Every structure is written in C-alpha cells, then in structure tokens.
Amino acid sequence: MQSSNTKLGIGLMIATTFVFAVQDGISRHLAGEYNVLMIVMVRYWFFAAFVIAIARLKAGSVRRAAATRQPAVQIFRGLLLAGEICIMVAGFVALGLVESHAIFACYPLLIAALSGPVLGEGVGWRRWAAIGIGFVGVLIILEPGITVFAPAAILPLAAAVMFALYGLLTRYVARQDTTATSFFWTGVSGAAAMTCVGIWGWEPMSAPDWGWMAALCVTGVTGHWLLIRCYEVAEASAVQPFAYLQLVFASAIGLLVFQETLQTHVAVGALIVVCAGVFTLIRSRKVATGGA
Structure with missing residues (x-):
C-alpha cells in the first residue's frame, strides 16, 4: 500500500545517493581491471539470492513475493536497470566518476519533469522553475569541458535516460505491488539477463578484488532497496531533486580516491542543482500544508 511521506522519502533518497556513490567508486575500480559484464553479473547473483531470501521472510514464499498483475x-x-548499470560503469572507466556523474x-x-x-x-510552476534552474546547473557543468563532448559521453547520457524511465516505472508499479515484489523482480530478472551475457566474459579475480566485489554486492542491494522504498512512500517530484547529491558524493570519491580533477564549473553547477533541490523541498512542504 502506498503512502505519502515527503520527509521520509527525502531521507531515503539522500541515503540512496550516498550508497550509490560508494558503489560507483567500487565499480570504477573493478571495471578498470576486469570485464564490465562479469562484474555486473556477479553483483546480480548476490542481489538475486538476497531478494529470494527476503521474499521468503517477508511474503512467506517466493511465489507470493513474485505475484503481480503487471x-x-x-x-x-x-532489464532497464541491468542495462543502465552496465552502460554507466563503462562510462566510469571511459570518463571517470566526476564527468560521468x-x-x-x-x-x-x-523524472521530476515527467x-x-x-x-x-x-x-506546480514554482517546482517547474526549480527544475529549469537545475537544468541550467547541468549545462554549466557540461559546457566548458571538452572531454564531456567526446563520444564516450553518450554512455552516461544513455544511462540517465534509462534510469529515469526505471524510476518512473518503479513508482508506477508501486501502486499495485509491494516493495518486496518490486525488489524480487528487479533482482531476478536482472540476474537472468546478466548471466546470459556476462558468463562469456568471465576472468580470474584476485583475492583482494573479491573483497571489493563483496562490498559492491552489499552496496548494490542496500541502494536499490532504499530507492524502491523511497518511491513507495513519497512522490517522485518531491524527492528527485535530492538525487543530485549523488553528483556531490561521487565527485568527492573521484577526487579523494581516484585523483580526478574538479573544475570550477562542476562545483558551481553542483551548487545550483542542490539549491534547486532545497527550494523544491521547501515548496513541497508549503503545498502539503495548504500554503500558497
């Protein structure tokens, strides 16, 4: 059953963006050494095992958790999410965390616009204005750089379109299905698809990197669970501006761990999109309390 709790939804979105940023840093490390499809496939094996365990715990059986009319x-x-992850991880290797994000x-x-x-x-028109300002921030991030317009820039752009559609569909299915059901289908269908394509790219992995793979699996499960819960408790238009924080978190990891560079236009653009998100939060609260 769906509810509307904007404050909780925002908290879940902020937690989601942080976990996803950590996950992206681990993915960048592993994909720089091993086949991208193999990395995503192993992650999905763990994800599928976890959702099946959750299905038995929460719904009583896998059959009940899988029950859906859609x-x-x-x-x-x-499938959208699995494809988006593969494309985005490839973008991390080609462009780095800062420019990809x-x-x-x-x-x-x-998502907010659609x-x-x-x-x-x-x-409302004020939130539309905030969305427009957020786009200006993105343009500021993109415009001055040359690398951003390289062919590799198509990778994160395609991933953005796919993830936006995934987010909208997550909110859509939540109208009839529980979080456990959506979680189950996300893990199982993605694992099946990735096994079909990833098994052909298998490579031996060192012991330390298996440790990083385990960390990647844990962050993947945690992040997607938080995201599904977020869309279940709050409107997408209210919480999505806070997803911009993933840019800040991922950029920090890129700078501190991978010695990437942060140019002034990226910092200015990030500040603008975060401010747009804060304004949207204030506006959504006023609307919810009957304010003008």
Missing part, C-alpha cells in the same frame, strides 16, 4: 512492466524494469545528473530532472504527464503527480 509482470511485463516488472521484467522491463529489471556531471552528465548523469540530468536523470532526476527527467512525473506529471506520466504518473499524474502534481508539479
């Missing part, structure tokens, strides 16, 4: 949409969600930052704007026409959620 299986095609649930499977499509799983600078481009990927447009996905929350896409939540009205696709999901029927209310988005």
Whole structure:
C-alpha cells in the first residue's frame, strides 16, 4: 500500500545517493581491471539470492513475493536497470566518476519533469522553475569541458535516460505491488539477463578484488532497496531533486580516491542543482500544508 511521506522519502533518497556513490567508486575500480559484464553479473547473483531470501521472510514464499498483475512492466524494469548499470560503469572507466556523474545528473530532472504527464503527480510552476534552474546547473557543468563532448559521453547520457524511465516505472508499479515484489523482480530478472551475457566474459579475480566485489554486492542491494522504498512512500517530484547529491558524493570519491580533477564549473553547477533541490523541498512542504 502506498503512502505519502515527503520527509521520509527525502531521507531515503539522500541515503540512496550516498550508497550509490560508494558503489560507483567500487565499480570504477573493478571495471578498470576486469570485464564490465562479469562484474555486473556477479553483483546480480548476490542481489538475486538476497531478494529470494527476503521474499521468503517477508511474503512467506517466493511465489507470493513474485505475484503481480503487471509482470511485463516488472521484467522491463529489471532489464532497464541491468542495462543502465552496465552502460554507466563503462562510462566510469571511459570518463571517470566526476564527468560521468556531471552528465548523469540530468536523470532526476527527467523524472521530476515527467512525473506529471506520466504518473499524474502534481508539479506546480514554482517546482517547474526549480527544475529549469537545475537544468541550467547541468549545462554549466557540461559546457566548458571538452572531454564531456567526446563520444564516450553518450554512455552516461544513455544511462540517465534509462534510469529515469526505471524510476518512473518503479513508482508506477508501486501502486499495485509491494516493495518486496518490486525488489524480487528487479533482482531476478536482472540476474537472468546478466548471466546470459556476462558468463562469456568471465576472468580470474584476485583475492583482494573479491573483497571489493563483496562490498559492491552489499552496496548494490542496500541502494536499490532504499530507492524502491523511497518511491513507495513519497512522490517522485518531491524527492528527485535530492538525487543530485549523488553528483556531490561521487565527485568527492573521484577526487579523494581516484585523483580526478574538479573544475570550477562542476562545483558551481553542483551548487545550483542542490539549491534547486532545497527550494523544491521547501515548496513541497508549503503545498502539503495548504500554503500558497
């Protein structure tokens, strides 16, 4: 059953962005050494095992957890996410965390803008203005750089489109299905798809990197659980501006761990999109309490 708790949803989104940023840093390390499809496949094996265990615990059986009247949409969600992860991780290797996330930052704007026409959620003109300002911030991030316009920039851009659609479909299926059901289909359909393509790229992995793989699996499970819960308790248009924080967290990891560079235009653009998110929070609270 779906509820509307904007404050909780925002907290879940902030936690989600931090966990995803850590996950991205681990993915960048592993994908720089091993086949991307293999890395994502192993992660999905753990993910699928976890969701099956959760299904038995929460729903009493796998059959109950898998029960849905919208299986095609649930499977499509799983495939979208698996494809998005592969493309984005490849982008980390080609561009680095900072520039990949600078481009990927447009996905929350896409979800917020489309939540009205696709999901029927209310988005007033002030929030539309905040979304527009957020896009200006993204343009500031993109415009001065040359690397951003390299062919590799298509990777995070495509990932942004795919993840925006995944987010909208997650909110859509939550109207009829429980969090456990969506979680189950996300893990199982993604694992099946990745096994079909990833098994052919298997490579031997060192013991230390298996430790990093274990950490990647844990962060993957945690992040997607938080995201599903987020969309279940709050409107996408209210929480999505806070997804911009993933740009800040991932950039910090890129700078501190991978010695990437942070140019002034990236910092300015990130500040603008975060401010747009804060304004949207204030505005959504006023609307919820009947303010003008």
